[in-house]
Amino acid sequence: MPKLKGAQILVECLKREGVDVVFGIPGGANLPTFDALYNSTIKVILTVHEQGASHMADGYARATGKVGVCLATSGPGATNLVTGIATACMDSIPMVALTGQVRTSVIGNDAFQEADTIGVTRPVTKHSYLVKDVKDMARMVREAFYIARTGRPGPVLIDLPVDSTVNETEFVYPDKVDIRGYRIQANPPVDPAAIRKAAEAISASTRPILYAGAGVMHSGAWAELAELARAARIPVTTSLLGLGGFPETDPLSLGMLGMHGFEYTNYAVAEADLLIGVGARFDDRVTGKPDEFARKAKKIHIDVDPSSINKTVMVDFPVVGDVKQVLRELIKQVKPPQTAEWLKTIEELRRKHPLVYTEKHKILPQYIIQQISEATKGNAVVATGVGQHQMWAAQFYQFNHPRSLITSGGLGTMGFGLPAAIGAQFGRPKDIVWDIDGDGSFQMTSQELATAAHNRLPIKIAIMNNQHHGMVRQWQDLFYEGRHAQSRLNPVDFVKLAEANGCVGIRVEKKADVRAAIERALQVTDRPTVLEFMVEEREDCWPMIAPGKAHDQMLGTYESLKDKGGAPQHRHLNPDEEAKLSLG
Amino acid sequence: MAEKHTLSCLVENQFGVLARVAGLISARGFNIDSLTVSATEDPTVSRMTIVVDADAQKLEQVKRQLSRLIDVIDVSELKSGEFLDRELLLVRLNGANREAVLKTVESVGAKVADTAANSLVIEAMGDTKRMDELVEKLRPHGIQQLVRTGRIALPRPAAG
CATH class of the missing domain: 3.40.50.970 (Thiamin diphosphate (ThDP)-binding fold, Pyr/PP domains)
Incomplete structure (x- = not known):
C-alpha cells in the first residue's frame, strides 16, 4: 500500500466527510496542509483574519446543517479563531477547526508561534485532538467530524503539529467510529415512560405553549414541530435561535419570547398552564427571573443533552432524546387538548399588545x-x-x-x-x-x-x-x-x-x-x-424585560408608548388578514 | 446546602483527561477537596476519585457535565454507606517525647515508617473519618509535616 503524508490523509478524510469548502489563512505551521489542499477538489477561501474564517465556517454550518471547517496556523492564527469557536460552542454549531502546531519535539519550548491551543480552547470546544503521530490522523479526523455533528453538536478542534502533516504512513480510513465514552451521547435512548407522561400532560392541558429552540434546527425537526402544533392546536413561541423553526405566517406562531420578545408572547407565557420546551435551553435572555418564568405552568423539557435539563429552570417532565424522534412519538400519543378558549385569549393579547414605534x-x-x-x-x-x-x-x-x-x-x-x-x-x-x-x-x-x-x-x-x-x-x-x-x-x-x-x-x-x-x-x-x-x-429597542425581572413586568410596552405617538405594528399578519384567520 | 460528595469516574487513560475534568469542575467554582487518579484492572482505563464540596442540585449538573466529556466513560456518585474508602497518611512528628508518641501510635493502629534523630514518620491507612480522628490524636505530639493521598473508593455490592 502506498504511503501518504499526514496532510494528504487529512485532505482524503475531509473529502470523505463531504467537505467542499474550507475557510482559512496559511502560515508557517500549516503550510503542508495548504499544500495538500492546493491540488484537491476542496475550495479553500482565504479570509482576511482568522476570526472571519471561524465565523464563516459557523455561518456555513448554520445555513446548511453540515459541518463547517476553518483552518489556521499555530500561535496567533489559532488564538484568533477562539472567538469563533466559542461562538459556535455556545450555540451548539457543528464545526471542525484545524490548527497548525509546532513540531512535537519542540512543543512546550516556547517555540516561534507556539501556543497551547488545546489548552486555550478546552473550555470552548466539545472536544479536541492533538495529532502526535501521523498514524492517528485518519481516526482522529473521522472521530472529530462524528463528534461535531452528532448528539448535541459543537466545535471540535484538531491541532496538527508540523510533523504529523509531513510524516508518511499508509492511509487506512476507519470503517466506523466507536468511542466508548460517547455512545450514549451520540444517540441517547428515549425513555417511553417519559414520553407517555409528557403526552398525558399535553393532552390534559388547557393553556399550552410550545417553546422551540435551536434544537429544532439541529435535529431537522421543523416538520414534526409544525405537525404537532397544528394537530393539537398549540401556539408556538421560539427563542432567538429557534426563529424560522416554525413559520411566522402561521396563525399559531407567537414569534420570539424573552427579553426583547413580543409583549403578548411574554404575557401568554406568564399565563400558560403548560410550557413545552423543544430543543431550547431556558437561557437567561428567555427566562428573565428563572423562579418567575412561566410560573403558572408545568414544564416539559425535550433535549438531547441531559445536562441542559434543570440547569436554570426546574422542569416537571424531562424527556432526554433527539427532538425529532421525541416529537414523532408525541404526535402519535397526544390527544389534542381543548385550546379554543386559550387561542382566543392569545388573539386578544396579540391585538392589545402589538409592537410599536414612533416616527422621528x-x-x-x-x-x-x-x-x-x-x-x-x-x-x-x-x-x-x-x-x-x-x-x-x-x-x-x-x-x-x-x-x-x-x-x-x-x-x-x-x-x-x-x-x-x-x-x-x-x-x-x-x-x-x-x-x-x-x-x-x-x-x-x-x-x-x-x-x-x-x-x-x-x-x-x-x-x-x-x-x-x-x-x-x-x-x-x-x-x-x-x-x-x-x-x-x-x-x-x-x-x-x-x-x-x-x-x-x-x-x-x-x-x-x-x-x-x-x-x-x-x-x-x-x-x-x-x-x-x-x-x-x-432609538430604543422595545419592549424589554429588564434583567432579573419577570415576564409580565415589561418596559416600553404598547400601552406606555401609544400616547406618545407610537404606531402599532401588527407584525405577523396585517390586521385585516388576521381577522379572517380565526384562531378559535 | 454544600456538603462533601464522592464522585468516581472511569476515564480514558491518556494525556489531557485530567485537565478536562479538573477544568470543568473548577470552571463552575467548586473546590476539589481531593482527587486521585490511578490505574484500574483495564490498562486503557483510569479511575478518578473526586471529593467535592457542592450542593445537591449543582452536583447533579457537574455529574451530567462530566458525563458529556468524550474521554469520560462513566460517572457515578458514591453515596454514604454504599462504598469502601481508604486514604494513606504520612505524618512527621516531633521526636522529643518518643515513648508517648509510640503509645499513641500503637493505640490507633498506625505504624512507624521511619525514624530520625529529632523526628519520626508515622504511616496509617483507613477511611477519611478515621484519618481525621487520627490526626487530631497525633496533633498534641507536634505535627511537623503531613500528607494524605486523598480518597480512593470502590462501591460495595448492592444488598441482596
Missing part, C-alpha cells in the same frame, strides 16, 4: 427591516451582528424557513454578521443572503468585505448606522442615568469603505429612499452591496 426625524431601523422582510417575502437568509439591530431583525423580519436566521445567540458575538453571511452564501449559493448589521458590530470584522468582493458574493449588507453602540447606549440611559461612557462611535464613511473593497456602496438618508435602495441591492448579482442607512441615533 431620521429613518427608523425597524422600518428598514420591515421593508427588507417585505422585499424578500421572508425568504432570505439573514445574518446579523449583535445588539439593537439584531433584536429588531428578530422582531421585524418575518422568518418563515428553518436555517434562515444566522445569529450569535449565546455568546452574543459582535462582528459575527458579515463573515457568517459569507459562510452562509458559500453554503447556499442560490439564496439571497442579507447581513443586517449595526455600525458597531460591522466594524469588528468589516475587513472581510474584501473576502466577499473577491469571491463575487452578492451579499446585501444593511448597516443601521446610529453612530453608537446602540444597545449599550440604551442600557446607559436606562440604568446609568444617561452617562454615555464610550458608547458613541467614531464616524466612518461606509460607502467609501465599501467602494475601497470593491463593493457597491449606497447611503440612504431619507425614509422615502429605503425601499428603492433595497431593490437596487437585490439587483446586484456579482458583488456585495453595502447599504448605509443613517438612522435615528437614540
Whole structure:
C-alpha cells in the first residue's frame, strides 16, 4: 500500500466527510496542509483574519446543517479563531477547526508561534485532538467530524503539529467510529415512560405553549414541530435561535419570547398552564427571573443533552432524546387538548399588545427591516451582528424557513454578521443572503468585505448606522442615568469603505429612499452591496424585560408608548388578514 | 446546602483527561477537596476519585457535565454507606517525647515508617473519618509535616 503524508490523509478524510469548502489563512505551521489542499477538489477561501474564517465556517454550518471547517496556523492564527469557536460552542454549531502546531519535539519550548491551543480552547470546544503521530490522523479526523455533528453538536478542534502533516504512513480510513465514552451521547435512548407522561400532560392541558429552540434546527425537526402544533392546536413561541423553526405566517406562531420578545408572547407565557420546551435551553435572555418564568405552568423539557435539563429552570417532565424522534412519538400519543378558549385569549393579547414605534426625524431601523422582510417575502437568509439591530431583525423580519436566521445567540458575538453571511452564501449559493448589521458590530470584522468582493458574493449588507453602540447606549440611559461612557462611535464613511473593497456602496438618508435602495441591492448579482442607512441615533429597542425581572413586568410596552405617538405594528399578519384567520 | 460528595469516574487513560475534568469542575467554582487518579484492572482505563464540596442540585449538573466529556466513560456518585474508602497518611512528628508518641501510635493502629534523630514518620491507612480522628490524636505530639493521598473508593455490592 502506498504511503501518504499526514496532510494528504487529512485532505482524503475531509473529502470523505463531504467537505467542499474550507475557510482559512496559511502560515508557517500549516503550510503542508495548504499544500495538500492546493491540488484537491476542496475550495479553500482565504479570509482576511482568522476570526472571519471561524465565523464563516459557523455561518456555513448554520445555513446548511453540515459541518463547517476553518483552518489556521499555530500561535496567533489559532488564538484568533477562539472567538469563533466559542461562538459556535455556545450555540451548539457543528464545526471542525484545524490548527497548525509546532513540531512535537519542540512543543512546550516556547517555540516561534507556539501556543497551547488545546489548552486555550478546552473550555470552548466539545472536544479536541492533538495529532502526535501521523498514524492517528485518519481516526482522529473521522472521530472529530462524528463528534461535531452528532448528539448535541459543537466545535471540535484538531491541532496538527508540523510533523504529523509531513510524516508518511499508509492511509487506512476507519470503517466506523466507536468511542466508548460517547455512545450514549451520540444517540441517547428515549425513555417511553417519559414520553407517555409528557403526552398525558399535553393532552390534559388547557393553556399550552410550545417553546422551540435551536434544537429544532439541529435535529431537522421543523416538520414534526409544525405537525404537532397544528394537530393539537398549540401556539408556538421560539427563542432567538429557534426563529424560522416554525413559520411566522402561521396563525399559531407567537414569534420570539424573552427579553426583547413580543409583549403578548411574554404575557401568554406568564399565563400558560403548560410550557413545552423543544430543543431550547431556558437561557437567561428567555427566562428573565428563572423562579418567575412561566410560573403558572408545568414544564416539559425535550433535549438531547441531559445536562441542559434543570440547569436554570426546574422542569416537571424531562424527556432526554433527539427532538425529532421525541416529537414523532408525541404526535402519535397526544390527544389534542381543548385550546379554543386559550387561542382566543392569545388573539386578544396579540391585538392589545402589538409592537410599536414612533416616527422621528431620521429613518427608523425597524422600518428598514420591515421593508427588507417585505422585499424578500421572508425568504432570505439573514445574518446579523449583535445588539439593537439584531433584536429588531428578530422582531421585524418575518422568518418563515428553518436555517434562515444566522445569529450569535449565546455568546452574543459582535462582528459575527458579515463573515457568517459569507459562510452562509458559500453554503447556499442560490439564496439571497442579507447581513443586517449595526455600525458597531460591522466594524469588528468589516475587513472581510474584501473576502466577499473577491469571491463575487452578492451579499446585501444593511448597516443601521446610529453612530453608537446602540444597545449599550440604551442600557446607559436606562440604568446609568444617561452617562454615555464610550458608547458613541467614531464616524466612518461606509460607502467609501465599501467602494475601497470593491463593493457597491449606497447611503440612504431619507425614509422615502429605503425601499428603492433595497431593490437596487437585490439587483446586484456579482458583488456585495453595502447599504448605509443613517438612522435615528437614540432609538430604543422595545419592549424589554429588564434583567432579573419577570415576564409580565415589561418596559416600553404598547400601552406606555401609544400616547406618545407610537404606531402599532401588527407584525405577523396585517390586521385585516388576521381577522379572517380565526384562531378559535 | 454544600456538603462533601464522592464522585468516581472511569476515564480514558491518556494525556489531557485530567485537565478536562479538573477544568470543568473548577470552571463552575467548586473546590476539589481531593482527587486521585490511578490505574484500574483495564490498562486503557483510569479511575478518578473526586471529593467535592457542592450542593445537591449543582452536583447533579457537574455529574451530567462530566458525563458529556468524550474521554469520560462513566460517572457515578458514591453515596454514604454504599462504598469502601481508604486514604494513606504520612505524618512527621516531633521526636522529643518518643515513648508517648509510640503509645499513641500503637493505640490507633498506625505504624512507624521511619525514624530520625529529632523526628519520626508515622504511616496509617483507613477511611477519611478515621484519618481525621487520627490526626487530631497525633496533633498534641507536634505535627511537623503531613500528607494524605486523598480518597480512593470502590462501591460495595448492592444488598441482596
